[in-house]
Amino acid sequence: MNKIKNILAIAFAIILIHSCGSDTSIAVDDFDHEAQALIDNDTLVQFLKNHYYDTSTDAVKALVPGQIALQDDEDNLKSMSITENDIDYTLYYYTAQIGTPSIDKGKPSVMDSVFVKYNGQRIVNTDSISGTFDSNNNIWFKLNGAIRGWAHGFTNFKGGDNITDNGPITFENGGKGVLFIPSGLAYANFGSGNILPNECLLFYIDLYDFVKDTDHDNDGVASIFEDPDGNDDPRNDDTDGDGLINYIDRDDDGDGVLTINEDTNGDGNPANDFNDVNNPTLPDYLNPAIK
Numbered sequence: 001m002n003k004i005k006n007i008l009a010i011a012f013a014i015i016l017i018h019s020c021g022s023d024t025s026i027a028v029d030d031f032d033h034e035a036q037a038l039i040d041n042d043t044l045v046q047f048l049k050n051h052y053y054d055t056s057t058d059a060v061k062a063l064v065p066g067q068i069a070l071q072d073d074e075d076n077l078k079s080m081s082i083t084e085n086d087i088d089y090t091l092y093y094y095t096a097q098i099g100t101p102s103i104d105k106g107k108p109s110v111m112d113s114v115f116v117k118y119n120g121q122r123i124v125n126t127d128s129i130s131g132t133f134d135s136n137n138n139i140w141f142k143l144n145g146a147i148r149g150w151a152h153g154f155t156n157f158k159g160g161d162n163i164t165d166n167g168p169i170t171f172e173n174g175g176k177g178v179l180f181i182p183s184g185l186a187y188a189n190f191g192s193g194n195i196l197p198n199e200c201l202l203f204y205i206d207l208y209d210f211v212k213d214t215d216h217d218n219d220g221v222a223s224i225f226e227d228p229d230g231n232d233d234p235r236n237d238d239t240d241g242d243g244l245i246n247y248i249d250r251d252d253d254g255d256g257v258l259t260i261n262e263d264t265n266g267d268g269n270p271a272n273d274f275n276d277v278n279n280p281t282l283p284d285y286l287n288p289a290i291k
């Protein structure tokens with residue numbers, strides 16, 4: 001299983017990969033991201049008032065009499081508050097199906113790898129949608145490498161059942177919906193390809209499958225749990241200060257013993273071994289005093 005996870009972890013990620021950790025980090029430029037977040041939210045709210053979800057074609061369309069605007073569709077349109085780089089964003093998502101798999105693994109975390117179908121479109125002003133700028137079917141993504149709107153958005157859906165039978169890869173009963181993403185959780189003030197700076201995006205998504213508790217470095221601690229500072233973001237934790245973030249560091253405390261081998265009780269989980277009487281709440285794999 002670990003081998004499979006490792007293969008999935010290196011699956012490539014086309015254009016969605018470059019939102020964070022690059023040289024052009026959002027945090028260091030002098031653009032007013034806070035003001036843009038407010039503008040984006042106004043844009044999205046207006047858009048949601050002007051459009052509805054056509055269940056017969058699974059498409060977002062301009063509002064017509066007799067239909068319920070997305071903004072008023074309380075059963076299916078939800079939002080989530082997300083703070084990134086100290087700025088508060090609101091991500092909206094429409095749930096056509098949460099997912100009803102026969103084997104229920106729950107929902108992916110922001111660090112998991114997902115197998116998806118998607119179709120991305122730009123929200124142009126508040127009243128129109130661009131053509132597709134990017135789409136794909138049957139492709140793996142690492143959510144922590146995708147735009148943040150994806151990482152958070154997919155956590156609201158469940159994977160489906162693989163019913164492939166000597167034919168094309170086929171899934172059923174997976175999550176299906178639409179993400180409405182503010183620019184700050186997408187390509188921000190840089191844009192990308194056909195996406196203009198500060199443009200909000202819409203993604204039709206199908207979540208076919210995901211690797212529950214994806215473990216990028218195969219050290220026995222799932223990436224989502226390699227978060228010792230407890231801020232729900234494993235992308236900022238580097239216990240030994242060696243420049244390798246813990247979730248891709250196989251020796252997290254830099255003591256020369258691989259994390260996977262700091263498993264005294266041998267249960268396959270290095271996170272529940274505590275052998276330092278002077279520091280009984282610090283797991284050995286994060287404690288360089290215990291090798």
Ligand SMILES: [Ca+2]
Nearest residue numbers: 227231233234
């Ligand atoms: Ca953290």
Ligand SMILES: [Ca+2]
Nearest residue numbers: 219246247249
């Ligand atoms: Ca690690």
Ligand SMILES: [Ca+2]
Nearest residue numbers: 251253255257
């Ligand atoms: Ca170690």
Ligand SMILES: [Ca+2]
Nearest residue numbers: 263267269270
């Ligand atoms: Ca253990």
